Amino acid sequence: MTIQPLHQLNVDLGDRSYPIFIGHHILDNHQLISDYIQGSSAVIVSNTTVAPLYLDKVSQALELANIRYDSVILPDGETFKTLASVELIIDTLLKKRHDRKTTLIALGGGVVGDITGFAAAIYQRGVNFIQIPTTLLSQVDSSVGGKTGVNHPSGKNMIGAFYQPQCVIADTHTLETLPDRELSAGLAEVIKYGLIHDEKFFDWLETNIEKLMQKDYQLLSHAILVSCQTKAEIVAIDEKESGIRAILNLGHTFGHAIESAMGYGNWLHGEAVATGMVMALDLSERHHWIGPEVKQRTIQLLKNAHLPVKSPPQISPEQYMDYMSIDKKVDRGVIKFVLLKSLGKAIITADYDSALLTQTLSES
Ligand code: NAD
Ligand code: GLY
Numbered sequence: 001m002t003i004q005p006l007h008q009l010n011v012d013l014g015d016r017s018y019p020i021f022i023g024h025h026i027l028d029n030h031q032l033i034s035d036y037i038q039g040s041s042a043v044i045v046s047n048t049t050v051a052p053l054y055l056d057k058v059s060q061a062l063e064l065a066n067i068r069y070d071s072v073i074l075p076d077g078e079t080f081k082t083l084a085s086v087e088l089i090i091d092t093l094l095k096k097r098h099d100r101k102t103t104l105i106a107l108g109g110g111v112v113g114d115i116t117g118f119a120a121a122i123y124q125r126g127v128n129f130i131q132i133p134t135t136l137l138s139q140v141d142s143s144v145g146g147k148t149g150v151n152h153p154s155g156k157n158m159i160g161a162f163y164q165p166q167c168v169i170a171d172t173h174t175l176e177t178l179p180d181r182e183l184s185a186g187l188a189e190v191i192k193y194g195l196i197h198d199e200k201f202f203d204w205l206e207t208n209i210e211k212l213m214q215k216d217y218q219l220l221s222h223a224i225l226v227s228c229q230t231k232a233e234i235v236a237i238d239e240k241e242s243g244i245r246a247i248l249n250l251g252h253t254f255g256h257a258i259e260s261a262m263g264y265g266n267w268l269h270g271e272a273v274a275t276g277m278v279m280a281l282d283l284s285e286r287h288h289w290i291g292p293e294v295k296q297r298t299i300q301l302l303k304n305a306h307l308p309v310k311s312p313p314q315i316s317p318e319q320y321m322d323y324m325s326i327d328k329k330v331d332r333g334v335i336k337f338v339l340l341k342s343l344g345k346a347i348i349t350a351d352y353d354s355a356l357l358t359q360t361l362s363e364s
Pocket of ligand 1: 046050053076077078081108109110111112134135136137138141142143144145146147148157174175176177178179182185250269270271
């Protein structure tokens with residue numbers, strides 16, 4: 001029996017539009033993958049954790065469709081989200097004579113997806129790629145919208161390109177093997193969508209957080225669908241982040257500083273975002289844009305998702321300022337923040353009181 005996706009939605013970007021498929025066991029639907037490969041060759045990029053679990057499924061789909069393929073298995077971890085990993089992929093592409101018609105397939109979490117997308121963007125000035133995200137975070141966020149890239153020792157995601165995939169295939173069955181800490185990290189980004197865009201979804205998350213933590217697949221599919229719908233809607237309006245797309249970065253300016261200051265990989269991206277969102281809400285509250293109940297409800301929801309809500313005490317306000325000053329939202333030397341005007345409504349602003357920012361940095 002062929003397993004059909006439970007949900008399908010589209011990212012509308014004219015001739016670069018693409019579908020997102022969400023469902024349980026949909027990786028067993030071989031055609032779903034092969035239908036989106038235009039040439040006769042492919043390279044699967046994965047890592048040492050995900051490849052032993054799911055590489056066979058993807059390879060089988062390619063074999064059945066007579067597609068010649070190679071694979072690149074990267075070491076696992078945020079510390080390997082580097083130009084060296086991109087070079088490794090390019091080395092294989094060249095060594096195995098892959099031409100401009102080849103397709104790269106990213107099989108893994110956000111790290112593999114971001115690296116592979118960037119390699120696809122630059123190999124022979126751009127080849128096709130497919131996202132097969134296998135973490136909750138990558139299914140609700142990083143695989144959608146075309147941000148690709150790698151880290152530089154001075155800052156997160158400082159090298160990259162906007163480059164859209166041919167399709168995204170999110171199989172919720174892959175979450176079965178996902179460690180609990182990684183599930184929580186994904187829920188941080190899910191909660192973000194409620195905060196920035198959708199008060200009702202935030203209420204729904206408060207009601208269902210325990211079942212989501214227990215990996216109820218029906219509820220997880222719904223959470224992935226709503227998250228991808230929100231992201232697709234925003235990306236369709238502002239693909240290259242010249243405006244509204246920046247609201248998807250709620251908590252990220254503080255969070256990226258935490259990730260960089262603590263050493264890549266020590267705090268998971270989603271964990272840093274969780275604490276960063278509390279800091280953004282704290283700053284919003286200090287401006288009296290939101291009442292204290294919004295931050296309190298968010299802290300409770302994040303705690304119920306087993307996420308950290310306190311800034312690491314070893315990062316001083318000065319260190320925060322250092323890291324945040326190279327954030328991609330810095331405009332003519334001024335750091336812009338994504339803050340809340342109310343639950344479900346985010347703004348991007350440089351119009352904040354820096355004395356209140358200092359209080360947030362020292363008291364969060
Ligand atoms: P990750 O890719 O490091 O994956 C987390 C861990 O889970 C890794 O050890 C991985 O090997 C393992 N794993 C993956 N799938 C698994 C599975 N099904 N079963 C068992 N283990 C599995 O981390 P992530 O949270 O998926 O992604 C974080 C990265 O995404 C960061 O680099 C962040 O900057 C990036 N990101 C990018 C965007 C974007 O728009 N491009 C958005 C958000 C985050
Ligand atoms: N994760 C933020 C964005 O894709 O814009």
